[in-house]
Amino acid sequence: DAKTTQPPSMDCAEGRAANLPCNHSTISGNEYVYWYRQIHSQGPQYIIHGLKNNETNEMASLIITEDRKSSTLILPHATLRDTAVYYCIVRVTGGGNKLTFGTGTQLKVEL
Amino acid sequence: GAVVSQHPSRVICKSGTSVKIECRSLDFQATTMFWYRQFPKQSLMLMATSNEGSKATYEQGVEKDKFLINHASLTLSTLTVTSAHPEDSSFYICSARLTGGRNTEAFFGQGTRLTVV
Numbered sequence: 409d410a411k412t413t414q415p416p417s418m419d420c421a422e423g424r425a426a427n428l429p430c431n432h433s434t435i436s437g438n439e440y441v442y443w444y445r446q447i448h449s450q451g452p453q454y455i456i457h458g459l460k461n462n463e464t465n466e467m468a469s470l471i472i473t474e475d476r477k478s479s480t481l482i483l484p485h486a487t488l489r490d491t492a493v494y495y496c497i498v499r500v501t502g503g504g505n506k507l508t509f510g511t512g513t514q515l516k517v518e519l
Numbered sequence: 520g521a522v523v524s525q526h527p528s529r530v531i532c533k534s535g536t537s538v539k540i541e542c543r544s545l546d547f548q549a550t551t552m553f554w555y556r557q558f559p560k561q562s563l564m565l566m567a568t569s570n571e572g573s574k575a576t577y578e579q580g581v582e583k584d585k586f587l588i589n590h591a592s593l594t595l596s597t598l599t600v601t602s603a604h605p606e607d608s609s610f611y612i613c614s615a616r617l618t619g620g621r622n623t624e625a626f627f628g629q630g631t632r633l634t635v636v
Contacts, residue, residue, distance in 0.1 A: 442624065451525070451612045451627035452563070495562075506553055507614070507625055509563040 426483040430496030525628030542613030548593035549615035
């Protein structure tokens with residue numbers, strides 16, 4: 409799986425949009441971009457994934473650049489409960505493929 | 520989303536004893552489950568891939584005789600930490616992926632905090 413690079417930490421004011429970047433310059437054509445988050449002492453939670461088109465769901469939006477070498481996860485209105493470590497992972501989709509976690513971005517949402 | 524349940528959520532055991540952790544997919548079938556370990560302030564490290572009806576595939580450096588994995592059904596995988604030592608104290612997390620489903624995201628259990636004293 410392609411390696412990803414994320415900033416170690418970010419701060420965001422409550423109610424504002426949180427934009428979390430991820431670089432995956434070695435991504436190959438059949439690899440998807442997945443985002444998970446882990447709130448302290450809990451298991452990771454799936455957020456969103458995409459291949460090349462931008463995606464949106466009830467939790468977040470995923471913006472993937474045209475060359476697919478980077479992406480941004482957007483939490484449109486961050487709340488204190490969004491404080492977590494956010495992981496960007498690229499992998500080939502399929503039932504048996506494992507997820508390899510990097511160090512992620514610690515997002516701290518403050519009042 | 521689909522639910523993955525781990526049990527117990529927290530366990531304390533004496534050094535030298537064995538501990539079994541269960542991972543269940545509650546509302547879906549999972550041919551493949553994954554076991555991770557996470558030390559404080561570190562990321563999740565994959566330990567092994569558990570395949571229903573066959574032997575688990577262990578990551579490099581993970582002792583298969585120490586971390587026994589059994590995946591006897593499409594909804595249950597177990598991890599047994601044998602002869603536990605204090606250095607095995609960690610947060611153990613399982614995940615499962617839908618079998619044959621449209622979505623391919625993995626769902627994670629809530630984790631098991633193991634403390635070996």
